[in-house]
Each structure stands twice: as structure tokens, then as C-alpha cells.
Amino acid sequence: MAPLLRVENLKTYFRTYRGLVKAVDGVSFEINEKEIIGLVGESGCGKSVTMLSILQLISSPPGEIVNGKVKYEGQDLLQYKSKSEAMNSIRGAKIAMIFQEPMTSLNPVLTIGRQLTESLEIHLHMSPQAAKERASELLHMVGIPDAKSRLSAYPHQFSGGMRQRVMIAIALSCNPRILIADEPTTAVDVTTQAQLLELMQDMVNRFSTSLVIVTHNLGVVARYAERIYVMYSGRIVESGWANDIFLNPRHPYTIGLLKCVPQLGETRQERKLVPIKGLPPNLINMPATCAFLPRCDFASDICRSNPWPSLEAVGENHYIACYYHKSEKP
Amino acid sequence: MNQNDSGNVVEIENLKMYFPITRGLLRRKAGDIKAVDDVSFTIKKNETLGLVGESGCGKTTTGRCILRLCKPTSGKIMFNGTDISAMKEGQLRPFRSNMGAIFQDPYGSLNPRQMARTIIGMPLIIHGMKKKRQYDERVEELFNLVGLDPSMMTRVPHEFSGGQRQRLGIARALACQPSLIICDEPVSALDVSIQAQIINLLEELQEKLGLTYLFIAHDLSVVQHISNRVAVMYLGRIIEIANSRELYENPLHPYTKALLSAIPMPNPVIEKKRTRIVLKGEVPSSATPPPGCHFHPRCNIAIDECKVEKPQLINTGNGHMVACCRV
Numbered sequence: 101m102a103p104l105l106r107v108e109n110l111k112t113y114f115r116t117y118r119g120l121v122k123a124v125d126g127v128s129f130e131i132n133e134k135e136i137i138g139l140v141g142e143s144g145c146g147k148s149v150t151m152l153s154i155l156q157l158i159s160s161p162p163g164e165i166v167n168g169k170v171k172y173e174g175q176d177l178l179q180y181k182s183k184s185e186a187m188n189s190i191r192g193a194k195i196a197m198i199f200q201e202p203m204t205s206l207n208p209v210l211t212i213g214r215q216l217t218e219s220l221e222i223h224l225h226m227s228p229q230a231a232k233e234r235a236s237e238l239l240h241m242v243g244i245p246d247a248k249s250r251l252s253a254y255p256h257q258f259s260g261g262m263r264q265r266v267m268i269a270i271a272l273s274c275n276p277r278i279l280i281a282d283e284p285t286t287a288v289d290v291t292t293q294a295q296l297l298e299l300m301q302d303m304v305n306r307f308s309t310s311l312v313i314v315t316h317n318l319g320v321v322a323r324y325a326e327r328i329y330v331m332y333s334g335r336i337v338e339s340g341w342a343n344d345i346f347l348n349p350r351h352p353y354t355i356g357l358l359k360c361v362p363q364l365g366e367t368r369q370e371r372k373l374v375p376i377k378g379l380p381p382n383l384i385n386m387p388a389t390c391a392f393l394p395r396c397d398f399a400s401d402i403c404r405s406n407p408w409p410s411l412e413a414v415g416e417n418h419y420i421a422c423y424y425h426k427s428e429k430p
Numbered sequence: 431m432n433q434n435d436s437g438n439v440v441e442i443e444n445l446k447m448y449f450p451i452t453r454g455l456l457r458r459k460a461g462d463i464k465a466v467d468d469v470s471f472t473i474k475k476n477e478t479l480g481l482v483g484e485s486g487c488g489k490t491t492t493g494r495c496i497l498r499l500c501k502p503t504s505g506k507i508m509f510n511g512t513d514i515s516a517m518k519e520g521q522l523r524p525f526r527s528n529m530g531a532i533f534q535d536p537y538g539s540l541n542p543r544q545m546a547r548t549i550i551g552m553p554l555i556i557h558g559m560k561k562k563r564q565y566d567e568r569v570e571e572l573f574n575l576v577g578l579d580p581s582m583m584t585r586v587p588h589e590f591s592g593g594q595r596q597r598l599g600i601a602r603a604l605a606c607q608p609s610l611i612i613c614d615e616p617v618s619a620l621d622v623s624i625q626a627q628i629i630n631l632l633e634e635l636q637e638k639l640g641l642t643y644l645f646i647a648h649d650l651s652v653v654q655h656i657s658n659r660v661a662v663m664y665l666g667r668i669i670e671i672a673n674s675r676e677l678y679e680n681p682l683h684p685y686t687k688a689l690l691s692a693i694p695m696p697n698p699v700i701e702k703k704r705t706r707i708v709l710k711g712e713v714p715s716s717a718t719p720p721p722g723c724h725f726h727p728r729c730n731i732a733i734d735e736c737k738v739e740k741p742q743l744i745n746t747g748n749g750h751m752v753a754c755c756r757v
Binding site for chain 1: 484485591593621622623624625626627629630633648649650651652654655656657674675678679688689690691692693694695696697698699701702706708709712713
């Protein structure tokens with residue numbers, strides 16, 4: 101079965117006065133129907149830019165999608181102009197997005213109801229009355245008590261977790277095929293995070309939507325995602341089934357990332373954390389070699405003299421971009 | 431500063447910090463935000479006490495009270511055997527050099543117009559180090575101590591990365607050789623791969639310099655890793671204190687259990703087997719906390735008694751204290 105969305109060799113560059121920033125540099129991945137995938141990486145590795153590029157929400161200039169294909173049900177979305185009718189009918193209706201900061205992504209001067217009905221009226225051509233009813237249904241579904249009267253409330257009257265629930269309701273209002281959640285839980289507390297993640301899983305099951313969870317927190321995707329993509333400085337360095345990524349990571353970056361997070365139930369007497377040395381690279385004017393090279397414990401001469409390796413299979417559906425696995429298993 | 435006999439660096443008894451809510455033109459008092467409501471604990475020398483809880487539960491305010499950045503409404507704060515809870519600014523000055531603070535936001539807590547060496551050296555000047563040579567030596571020593579290259583001394587904060595800035599914050603806190611350091615969410619603004627570097631640095635410094643930490647954070651897995659004992663706060667009260675290992679293996683309070691189960695683990699096999707207790711509702715406002723046990727509206731084992739009676743912290747043995755009438 102063909103995947104629902106296939107991104108091929110996507111490149112998004114930003115031209116800044118200090119040089120060219122290759123924020124996304126040849127990213128390929130796919131999402132199948134009703135699947136939950138995770139995209140993991142540190143801040144500045146290009147996760148959000150990848151997702152914004154899919155929906156063509158990159159401001160240009162300075163940003164530009166220079167290459168690649170975004171195939172949604174066989175049609176390449178990048179052939180449409182960002183503000184074209186065709187793109188507008190996809191954005192929000194077929195592919196919806198939840199953003200990190202629920203306070204800034206909701207309009208503070210419009211009521212929750214207005215923001216919920218807007219997309220219903222535009223995409224589903226509902227009458228204002230029908231849209232309002234649907235909106236209160238949606239609010240009720242995402243667990244906001246007394247939904248009907250809350251429609252006339254403003255975002256500031258909601259708490260952080262509630263706002264993110266409203267965002268989920270807005271994103272799901274047009275019954276999209278794909279929901280992209282960009283760091284949906286970083287601004288909220290752990291107990292709220294648990295509530296929101298359970299809610300999202302519940303919702304995508306009910307609406308048979310595919311879900312992309314973009315996060316820097318490895319724990320968040322471990323429970324929900326079936327497949328994981330790990331990104332580092334604009335590229336995917338490892339991808340595979342969640343079990344393989346977490347239990348048998350092969351790329352030195354993924355290995356390092358798993359070793360440097362404290363796990364529950366471990367005190368410092370039992371296991372000292374092993375940090376990844378150095379700093380994430382500056383994306384301006386990157387060298388052609390592997391970006392992880394300066395921080396890598398397994399670096400060898402092949403790595404220093406060759407360009408960035410491409411993804412190669414190391415197992416069933418398990419790919420890494422590294423020269424090291426050829427000589428021996430890290 | 432003479433050590434008292436008990437070996438406790440900090441002893442807090444019934445600490446209360448209320449912030450008044452004022453209303454109207456005459457700023458009449460309409461109520462209180464009970465940010466910290468009757469909190470007691472002790473921190474031994476060389477120990478790390480972790481303080482966890484969700485945002486707004488009073489963790490930071492507790493830390494600020496110990497630093498005496500705010501004057502508590504009532505209660506006792508014993509620092510190395512002296513009660514500092516009601517002292518005036520002038521009296522506090524000698525104690526201040528003995529406590530340090532590391533703040534959450536490495537961007538906001540450093541003056542963007544000062545050079546790194548000025549930022550780090552400021553406490554030395556304030557606490558009366560007058561000799562230029564001694565001062566320069568100490569600043570260089572501090573740079574080396576936190577793993578920064580002394581050649582970066584003349585840089586300004588924006589030239590440092592997040593992790594390096596947090597190292598500057600640590601160096602500044604260490605400048606006057608304090609015995610106690612309040613770490614207020616020192617790693618939550620950092621990237622995962624940098625977090626481990628800072629956690630390891632804090633652990634090494636503690637061993638090397640014999641420091642005592644109060645480690646405030648919302649991430650229980652980080653707190654549990656670094657702390658000897660962990661205190662869990664909810665709406666201004668401490669609901670459970672235990673040895674870090676014990677708290678993980680044998681949590682007694684229903685809130686602690688929910689908090690532990692809500693933390694995601696980076697291991698899909700364990701994750702899928704775990705049962706997750708998802709709490710209903712949200713944390714109530716600390717201006718109008720529910721009567722009795724603050725947690726009862728969200729608790730799954732609450733009984734009628736919980737709505738009336740305020741549970742006391744009870745020792746269940748081995749220093750494990752819990753405030754719940756169902757335990």
C-alpha cells in the first residue's frame with residue numbers, strides 16, 4: 101500500500117546575511133494511514149522546519165524550499181504555490197498541525213468558538229449555526245467541561261493544558277488525514293502531558309488519523325510511536341521501528357542521546373550519566389563531512405575524509421547514516 | 431559561621447509565605463495566595479534534597495524564602511543554626527555569602543552588558559574582596575572549576591551557548607565558597623545532550639567542594655537522579671518526603687504515584703507494560719485551595735474524611751514521610 105504522505109529529499113534553506121543555513125538538508129520519510137510516527141531531535145536540528153515545509157508555512161524570504169517532493173496521496177504538494185487554492189484546501193483540512201506554544205498559536209482577541217468555527221465554515225462549508233454546534237461537540241470531545249458556554253470564552257481564560265486541548269479540537273475539526281503535533285507538550289506539566297498524550301492517541305484512533313509527534317523528549321514517543329526518525333542538524337540519521345531505535349540503536353548520536361537522559365529509578369550511585377561531548381553544530385556554512393563528527397566517540401578516518409553518509413539499511417526497516425557500522429557494531 | 435550540632439545546613443519549620451491579593455482603588459486585601467503553606471524540612475550537610483512538583487506548587491517560593499529573597503509570612507528558617515527568617519537586610523549580608531543560587535533561565539539571569547568575568551566576580555566585590563590580584567586569581571580559578579576556558583573571560587553572555595551560560599551561572603553561585611546552593615530548575619531550559627553535562631558538573635562539584643544542594647525541578651527523573659532525598663510538593667504543601675530510591679520503589683501518596691506514572695520512559699517495552707494513572711482535572715488555584723487535603727478533588731482513593739481534615743506528614747519509618755489519611 102502506498103504511504104499516505106511521502107517526503108522525498110526535502111531541502112529547505114535560509115539565506116541569512118551570515119551565510120546559508122541548511123535547516124533541512126535532504127530529509128525523506130513517509131507516513132502510512134492510521135500510523136503514529138515520532139520525529140526526534142534537539143532544538144535547532146530542523147524538525148519544525150521540516151513540518152512547516154510540508155505545509156509550505158516557511159516565510160520566504162529568507163526561507164526557501166530548494167528541492168524535494170511532498171507527495172500526499174500521489175500528488176506533489178510542492179507544485180502548488182503557498183497561497184494557492186489547492187494548498188489552502190489541504191492545509192488544515194487534510195493535514196492539520198498543533199503548535200508548541202498554545203498561547204501564541206491562539207488568537208487572543210477572538211473567542212474560542214470563533215476560532216473553532218472558522219475552519220469548519222471555510223473547509224466544510226458549514227452554516228454558522230451548524231459550525232457552532234459542531235464546535236461545542238468537539239470541545240466536549242477533548243474533555244473541556246461545560247463546552248457550550250466555553251465557546252464564548254477567550255484564550256486567556258483557559259489554562260495551558262486547556263488551551264492545548266482547544267488546539268487539538270481545532271486541528272481535528274475538519275477530520276484531517278494527518279495530524280502533525282510539533283512539540284505538543286513541552287510547555288505543560290508532566291501530569292498534563294500525560295493527559296494530552298492519552299487524549300491525542302484516543303482522538304487519532306477515533307478519527308483514524310495519522311499522527312506525527314515531533315519532540316525532543318525520547319520518552320514521549322516511546323509509548324505511542326510505531327516508527328521513529330532521529331534528526332541531527334538537518335538530516336535524518338537513524339530511522340526504524342520504535343523497539344529497534346530504543347533497544348538496539350545503531351547511530352552514535354542515538355546511542356549517546358539514550359545514554360545521557362536520566363531514567364526513573366536510577367540514582368547517581370547506580371549510573372553516571374554519559375553526556376555527549378561538545379555542542380550541537382551551528383548550521384551556518386556546515387562542512388561537507390558528517391555533522392556529528394566532532395562529537396562522535398567512534399569517529400575514524402573514513403568519517404573525516406568522506407562526505408556525509410547516506411542512509412543505509414542495517415536491519416529490517418532500520419536505517420542509519422553512518423560509516424561506522426561497516427567496520428563493527430558500535 | 432559556626433556549625434550547629436545536628437549537622438543540618440537548613441532547617442525549616444512551618445514556613446508560610448502568603449502573597450496578598452488586593453482589589454479595587456484602595457487596594458483592599460481580598461485574600462491570600464498561599465504559595466507556601468506550612469512546610470517543614472531539613473537538609474543535611476553534603477546532601478541533595480530534591481523538590482518536585484508542578485508549576486505553581488510553591489517550589490521556587492520555598493527556595494526564595496531560604497535565600498531570603500522574600501520575607502516569609504511566618505515560620506522559622508534555620509541556616510547553619512541561626513534563624514534568618516526575620517532578619518533585616520544588613521544582618522543578612524554575612525549569611526548571603528554562604529548561599530548561592532542557580533536560576534532556570536541562563537538567558538535572563540546574566541546581565542547582557544557585562545563581561546563574563548564581571549558577572550562571576552561581582553559577588554566577590556560585594557562581599558569585600560579588595561585585592562586585585564586575589565580577585566583575578568579567584569575568577570580564573572572559578573572559570574576552570576566549571577570547565578570554561580579562562581580565555582573567554584572578556585566575552586559577553588550572548589557569545590556563549592546555553593550550556594556555557596549555565597556554567598557561568600554556576601561559577602557565580604560558587605564565587606564566595608557557599609555551603610548551600612539553591613538550584614532552581616538549572617537544566618530545564620537546556621537541550622537533552624547538554625543537560626547531562628550540567629548534571630554531571632553539579633555532581634562533581636558537590637563531591638569536590640562538599641556542597642549542599644536544594645535541587646528544585648519539575649522533572650522527577652532528573653531530580654531522582656541527582657538527589658539523596660526527594661520532597662514532593664502540591665499546592666504549597668509537602669505531601670511526601672523519602673529517600674530517592676524509596677520514593678521510586680514505594681511511593682505512598684496517590685499524587686506521587688500519578689506523577690511517577692506520568693513520566694515517560696525511553697523504552698517502548700517497559701512503557702507499554704506500565705499502567706498510567708491519568709489524573710482528572712487540573713491543579714486548583716492556590717488562592718482558593720480545596721479544603722482538607724488539597725489533592726482530594728483529583729484523588730482516586732479519596733473518602734469523605736479527606737474533604738475536611740488536613741493530613742499531617744507522618745513518618746512511616748526509615749525517614750519516609752507522607753501526608754495522606756489513606757496511608
